[in-house]
Amino acid sequence: MTRDPQFAGVIxxxxxPFGEDGSPDGERYLAHCQWLMAEGCTxxxxxxxxxxxxxxxxxxxxxxxxALVGGGIDAQVLMPGTGSCSLADAVVLTRHAVDLGCGxxxxxxxxxxxxxxxxxxxxxxxxVIEGVGDxxxxxxxxxIPPVAQIGFxxxxxGRLIEEFPDTVVGLKDSSGDWANTAAILxxxxxxxxxxxxxxxxxxxxxxxxxxxxxxxCNVSAAAIRHVYDHWQAGDADARQGEITALRKAIxxxxxxxxxKALIAHYRGDSGWARVRPPFEALPAAxxxxxxxxxxxxxxxxxxxxxxx
Amino acid sequence: MTRDPQFAGVIxxxxxPFGEDGSPDGERYLAHCQWLMAEGCTxxxxxxxxxxxxxxxxxxxxxxxxALVGGGIDAQVLMPGTGSCSLADAVVLTRHAVDLGCGxxxxxxxxxxxxxxxxxxxxxxxxVIEGVGDxxxxxxxxxIPPVAQIGFxxxxxGRLIEEFPDTVVGLKDSSGDWANTAAILxxxxxxxxxxxxxxxxxxxxxxxxxxxxxxxCNVSAAAIRHVYDHWQAGDADARQGEITALRKAIxxxxxxxxxKALIAHYRGDSGWARVRPPFEALPAAxxxxxxxxxxxxxxxxxxxxxxx
Numbered sequence: 176m177t178r179d180p181q182f183a184g185v186i187x188x189x190x191x192p193f194g195e196d197g198s199p200d201g202e203r204y205l206a207h208c209q210w211l212m213a214e215g216c217t218x219x220x221x222x223x224x225x226x227x228x229x230x231x232x233x234x235x236x237x238x239x240x241x242a243l244v245g246g247g248i249d250a251q252v253l254m255p256g257t258g259s260c261s262l263a264d265a266v267v268l269t270r271h272a273v274d275l276g277c278g279x280x281x282x283x284x285x286x287x288x289x290x291x292x293x294x295x296x297x298x299x300x301x302x303v304i305e306g307v308g309d310x311x312x313x314x315x316x317x318x319i320p321p322v323a324q325i326g327f328x329x330x331x332x333g334r335l336i337e338e339f340p341d342t343v344v345g346l347k348d349s350s351g352d353w354a355n356t357a358a359i360l361x362x363x364x365x366x367x368x369x370x371x372x373x374x375x376x377x378x379x380x381x382x383x384x385x386x387x388x389x390x391x392c393n394v395s396a397a398a399i400r401h402v403y404d405h406w407q408a409g410d411a412d413a414r415q416g417e418i419t420a421l422r423k424a425i426x427x428x429x430x431x432x433x434x435k436a437l438i439a440h441y442r443g444d445s446g447w448a449r450v451r452p453p454f455e456a457l458p459a460a461x462x463x464x465x466x467x468x469x470x471x472x473x474x475x476x477x478x479x480x481x482x483x
Numbered sequence: 484m485t486r487d488p489q490f491a492g493v494i495x496x497x498x499x500p501f502g503e504d505g506s507p508d509g510e511r512y513l514a515h516c517q518w519l520m521a522e523g524c525t526x527x528x529x530x531x532x533x534x535x536x537x538x539x540x541x542x543x544x545x546x547x548x549x550a551l552v553g554g555g556i557d558a559q560v561l562m563p564g565t566g567s568c569s570l571a572d573a574v575v576l577t578r579h580a581v582d583l584g585c586g587x588x589x590x591x592x593x594x595x596x597x598x599x600x601x602x603x604x605x606x607x608x609x610x611v612i613e614g615v616g617d618x619x620x621x622x623x624x625x626x627i628p629p630v631a632q633i634g635f636x637x638x639x640x641g642r643l644i645e646e647f648p649d650t651v652v653g654l655k656d657s658s659g660d661w662a663n664t665a666a667i668l669x670x671x672x673x674x675x676x677x678x679x680x681x682x683x684x685x686x687x688x689x690x691x692x693x694x695x696x697x698x699x700c701n702v703s704a705a706a707i708r709h710v711y712d713h714w715q716a717g718d719a720d721a722r723q724g725e726i727t728a729l730r731k732a733i734x735x736x737x738x739x740x741x742x743k744a745l746i747a748h749y750r751g752d753s754g755w756a757r758v759r760p761p762f763e764a765l766p767a768a769x770x771x772x773x774x775x776x777x778x779x780x781x782x783x784x785x786x787x788x789x790x791x
Contacts, residue, residue, distance in 0.1 A: 230596075233569075289630055291761035292761070292763060322597055452603050452609075453593050453604050
């Protein structure tokens with residue numbers, strides 16, 4: 176197993192904009208993805224938790240992905256979320272992503288039933304891999320126990336790597352528990368481990384981590400990329416401190432609505448703030464608060480000129 | 484709001500049989516549903532938790548439902564699960580069920596995000612109802628916090644009934660907490676409340692409950708129906724004691740694999756025992772154990788002659 180270099184770095188779990196009728200807005204979506212790449216993202220992860228991915232329909236997901244590739248985004252930088260409670264739907268989404276040429280997929284475990292055994296989860300992934308039946312498939316496991324409840328134990332990760340060394344190539348660790356990330360890094364050198372927050376970016380890189388896949392890459396990719404590129408520089412800890420402080424300031428607010436409010440503000444496009452139920456948009460006063468707080472305390476602003 | 488009489492009684496969340504290739508088996512499925520109706524079910528709830536419903540694909544669910552209606556099952560007795568984390572998929576499944584003429588749908592709340600607000604959940608259902616846009620739609624809320632984590636608070640139930648009195652007409656309470664069921668019954672007379680286990684059938688009926696929707700109706704519908712039909716008879720408590728004891732004996736085993744093992748055994752059809760990952764079939768020794776235990780201690784057997 177050799178680490179797939181294409182995804183090393185800074186990956187944004189792309190926010191999903193919605194139109195007035197509540198449908199995903201392909202035009203805003205493509206523009207956001209182009210801007211994220213211009214800001215320094217090395218990869219894009221559509222349909223993650225931040226993307227309201229599980230609130231989207233099967234067809235909506237496939238159409239959005241096609242809109243990105245059709246719009247000129249290199250499919251090799253795409254790592255769409257294709258996990259599902261449903262084995263059948265996971266196969267449909269994963270096969271579609273592979274057929275489009277996506278460099279990888281980020282897969283949740285089936286998360287409805289809470290008593291899933293290690294053997295049952297292994298079998299789920301084995302069946303998806305067999306169902307897709309394509310050597311190009313590269314799976315990144317999506318470990319996010321605070322939301323999915325069902326996660327990947329160190330033992331299950333080991334069994335998946337052992338059984339599918341050319342297919343199961345990495346993991347996003349959104350446990351928020353550095354000890355867990357460190358344990359995976361120590362157990363599986365060469366396995367591409369991405370902390371789910373830039374808070375652990377530098378510590379991750381110093382321990383063989385592959386970068387980070389983080390919600391806040393939607394608004395601070397450039398600063399995160401700087402830490403990634405210069406992690407051995409003398410000021411790395413200071414720069415890490417800055418991105419950590421910004422992340423912590425943002426996550427004091429409901430994350431998805433807050434990120435959308437920031438983009439809506441700096442794009443001057445109020446429609447960007449829309450979220451899909453069960454989420455609710457940030458109330459105006461709270462949106463104003465996050466914008467001011469970040470501007471005042473972190474000198475934060477977004478510049479969309481370079482993608483125009 | 485008047486209670487919809489068609490679903491009052493005994494409803495089975497229908498088990499889903501799979502073929503050798505792992506796909507749902509429409510032929511076994513139809514035969515099982517016909518047998519359940521012959522055994523005394525008043526309604527059928529495909530794609531519930533017991534049905535491995537969330538492990539099925541969108542297309543698989545729609546095809547199975549069409550197989551039932553095409554096979555002669557009266558659509559009015561069907562209450563398929565059409566809830567989804569995805570608003571778009573929930574609309575697709577619900578509209579399909581209404582178009583087929585299903586008497587109702589049993590809807591989970593969107594269960595991926597764990598911090599959903601009451602307003603956000605209300606909006607989700609409002610959007611589904613508007614998206615389906617059909618007066619025939621009758622929604623039964625599916626409250627199962629041990630699995631879905633996200634549930635329906637008494638307040639949210641009240642708001643949904645108030646806003647959609649002709650559409651949100653009932654609830655399945657799989658909390659396992661009789662106090663919760665009793666509180667809903669007391670707060671909303673006329674709302675069709677089904678405990679999620681026959682253990683609470685008699686107590687439910689004495690407090691205005693509508694019957695029960697229970698996993699074990701897949702194997703003991705006749706005895707449960709007897710309690711339902713004769714709940715005011717002198718021996719009602721004794722008969723309730725029998726169905727409670729049987730239920731408790733079965734639920735000491737992994738429920739879904741155990742129910743499938745029982746049907747496989749008494750049908751002499753080993754393929755019936757198949758489950759979809761992340762579930763695992765009951766090991767042979769455990770299957771033998773549940774069959775023997777029920778036969779010896781509860782005089783339990785299944786008779787498929789009448790549906791042949």
